[in-house]
Amino acid sequence: MSPSRGTLPAEFSRLVAERPDATVMRQKELGVWRQYSARDVGEQVARIAAGLSALGVRPGEVVAIAAGTCKEWLLADLGAQTAGATVAGVHVTDAAHETCRELAALEARVLFIEGEEQFETLLEAGELARLEHIVVFRADGLRRAGDPRLVSLHDLQARGQQALAADASLVQRLLSSRTAADAAMIVYTSGATGRSKGVLLSHRAVLTAAGALQTALAGTGAMAGERVLFQPLSHVMERIGGMYASLMQGAVLNFVESQDTVFDNLREVQPDVIFAVPRIWERLHSSLVVTLHEATRLQQWAYERTLRLGESVARAREQGTTASAATRLLHAVGNRLVLGNLRRMMGLDRLRVGISGGAPLSPSLVRWYRGMGIDLRHAWGLTEMAGYAAIAEAGDAPESAGRPLPGVEVRLSEQAEILVKGASLLSGYRGSAPRSQSQWQSQSQSQPELDDGWLRTGDIGRIDASGRLEIVGRLDEVIAMATGRQVFPMELENRIKSSPYVADVVVVGDGRPQLSCLVMIDHEAVEQWAQERQVAFSDFRSLCASPEVLKLIGDELKRTGAQAEQGVIAFRLIDTPADGDEASLTPAMKLKRWRIVDRYSGAIDSMYAVAAA
Structure with missing residues (x-):
């Protein structure tokens, strides 16, 4: 790769030219893995790029993708970048109203989504008037045929094919018009400690990070092998490490059928490398x-x-x-x-x-x-x-x-x-001034700052x-206790999460004399544990309330040393399952600390009241 001169679409175009018949990705169709060559993918990317150009997409404007992990995500991403767009992946794990807020902030005219049901959900949640074109990956049974904004991915490619028939050099001109310094993508931060921010990354930054990753793992021989993609492609880890660094190295990308089949698909593929949270x-x-x-x-x-x-x-x-x-x-x-x-x-x-x-x-x-x-x-x-x-x-x-x-x-x-x-540093935030050599103009005081070129993380x-x-730990997570003790909760939380029965935990104690914690149980593990012991429960909430489960988690806190060594005096179980409360989870499947602390403030107060009694 050539980070100093290249762009992601240009690097992929080179891959297609050098290894046109190589299998680069697979996705299941009707229960059977279907494979796609570099040539197959390259032709679809070219048609999408030409189709977007025909819709009026111009270099530098934002195109958004709000969809789960699938091959169409990659096609749309590379196609829009080839057309010169900056592609923003929107977290579909967020609540619909937050997705609408992000789309409004992006000022995107074109949005790629999975299907009509998702469109209906977004339409009910917020204002989408700015969107002029909504491209649907799976358009079977579209009922809103009267909405002129809706177009299937198939029809977009057909429009692109017509444009290419009239102008065979269109894609090559588009590729030549972009430089390494141009913005390739907007990637939102996880929002674990506050609102997500849209980070602008140039082609140079992405290719530099991907190349460095390949160099660091070269000795393993894993980067050119089989990959299973299952995490949100809106998340920087999977999009750059799992997808682009692997693709450019010659890996085969296997897209999972759904989030329910991740472990089944892992067993089928037996990948060479996994990038995972x-x-x-x-x-x-x-x-x-x-x-x-x-x-x-x-x-x-x-x-x-x-x-x-x-x-x-x-x-x-x-x-x-x-x-x-x-x-x-x-x-x-x-x-x-x-x-x-x-x-x-x-x-x-x-x-x-x-x-x-x-x-x-x-x-x-x-x-x-x-x-x-x-x-x-x-x-x-x-x-x-x-x-x-x-x-x-x-x-x-x-x-x-x-x-x-x-x-x-x-x-x-x-x-x-x-x-x-380093060269992989962001270009700026969406809506903020670009970085300079010695100063940074940020949207709020919580955003990172540059100090003579150094990013404060x-x-x-x-x-x-x-x-x-x-x-x-993190500066914004430090717990300032009433005793004057300062605690970085990360190490303690990781110790507690080493239990197979704990999915996540938030340690609290700001302004308090002692620590306590809110625990999210591992639903599958605790449910099976309870069934083996004939513990009565009817749903997740009653499972969390059962005395046997409360004792189990208490014993796990003792076993991990959280109580005796770290002074955790009490705990409460989060009685809403994580998969039913997407607004409280980051794309990295981590609890949003600020939201959990706010939502369970009453439970936190009661823990300390009981402890003090």
Whole structure:
């Protein structure tokens, strides 16, 4: 790749020219994986680009995509970029009214969506008058034929085909008109600690980050293998790491059927690399732990024994030594007979490397994966740096985020805030002034600032003597207790989330003498636990209210050391399931702290009132 001169569409065009018959993606149709060559995808991208040009899309304007993860997302993204547009992925996990707010702020005239039902939902939630064209991926049974704005993706491509027949050089001219400095995309931040912000990333920034990622993982040989895409493509991690960095390296992108089939599709494909947020790694772990409850005592003993051997081998590697010959021999036998079967059940048997990013992952969980024979590593970055700034290397400590990627510089401020700079830095925010060498004009004081070219990330960290980074927490999440103690909740929350029965947790205690927490249980794991013990419940709320489940979570808090070591005096369960409360989740499947604290303020007050009584 050539970040200094190229654009994403130009790089993909080069891939098509060099390897036209290579399979680049698959998606299931009627239960069968259908594959698409680079030529197939290139032709569809060209037709979409020409069709958008025929609709009046001009270089530099914003085109939005609000859809789940599917091949059409990629086609629309590359097609709109080829037409010269800046493509904004809108989080479909947000509430419909928030999606409408983002669309209004983007001032987009063209929107890609999945189907008519989604259009109806958006229409009811907000004002969409500015939209002139709404392209529907799946247009079967469109009822609003009278709405002139609606057009199917098929019809858009047909219009593009007509434009190309009249002007065969149209796409080439479009490709030649864009430069590396032009804005390629707008990616919204997760909104975990406040409102999402639209980050402008240039083609240079995206290609720089993708190239650095490829360089960092070159030794694994994983980037040119099989990929399974299942996270929101509006999220920077999947869009740049999972999709573009992999695609440009020659990977095959397999799009999941739905969010309900993610683990089934992982087992079918057995990918070479996975880029995933911590919640995915936590769910895979919880799912296996729950499955092992049904195993025989001998099978459980074999698993636990082999896992301990694997952890010993991994720990020796982290320390720069080698485990004993006996340990390595026993582990090799157990790995073949026990762990290999379990990895296949998880869809991870061919995994060469797993990357966890978007938020730190519990070191104990990293150790578990390494004990299972899976090379799981932390990645650290932020949307404003195209998602990736540092990645751990094989053998790094479980808590390490590794060294900065090629072309990225990292340092700490006097307050230990992480500062970064590099070619993958954002161009600006949608609606704000572009960055300069020495100053930054932001939309609000909560936005990052540049100080002589350095981006203030808001993350607190440590850098060891070898230049490896460790994330401690976030400035805007620090808990200032009444005792004067300051607590970064991340480490404690990760410790609690190492439990297979905990999906997420928010530790609170600002202005209080002690800490407490709000816990989101892992629905599947706790439900199965309750059924095995014949605990009576009728729905999620009654499951959370059952004395047996409350005792289970209390015991888990004790086991993880949250109570005795960290002083968590009380907890409450969040009794609304995460998948039924999308407004409280980020695209990285993390609870929005500010929203949870606000919504459960009464429960928080009651915890402290009971504790004080």
